[in-house]
Amino acid sequence: MFHLASFDEITGVAYGIEVTNPTMVARIRRAADSLNAYEIAARLAQAITEAADAAHIRDFEEAQFGEASADAVVDCEYHDELAAAWSLVAAEHQLIIPEIIIAHDGSVH
Template sequence: MFHLATFDEIAGVDHGIEVTNPSMVARIRRAADSLGRYEIAARLAQAITEAADAAHTRAFEQAQFGEASADAIVDCEYYDELAAAWSLVAAEHQLITPETILAHDGSVH
């Protein structure tokens, strides 16, 4: 289910969110302008948690019922985009660097 990626691939995802959902990125950037480093990091952590929860719900429904509900699919896509947008903003505020990502084993649990 999870896939390890290089930092360049992760940066490509961040750049992709600017193309696929520029209004979300603009909204997150405006919100981040009034937040400190720790608040931005907390919002990123919350977005990642919500994305993982939505992915687990979708996977559970697929395993249990053969397909996920429309709500589970939409939630999963939304929270993935939200996490990508907060990741982009965190990188712009220099909260994420290749060294911090590579210092972890890649697991999100």
């Protein structure tokens, strides 16, 4: 389920969210305007955790029933987009920088 990805792949997802869901990105940018760096990082961490939880539920349903329910699929897609949007905003606020990730073997988990 989990795999290592290069920073370029991760940033591609984050910046692609501006194209696929610009309304979500605009909403998160507005929310981030009133947050400090620690609060943005906390929101990003929460979004990543929720995306992982949604992926686990989807995978569980696929393993148990042969396919995931529509709710599990939609939840997984939504939380993936939310994590990507918060990643983009965190990068814009310089909370995510490639040099830090590359220093830890060039991959993210």
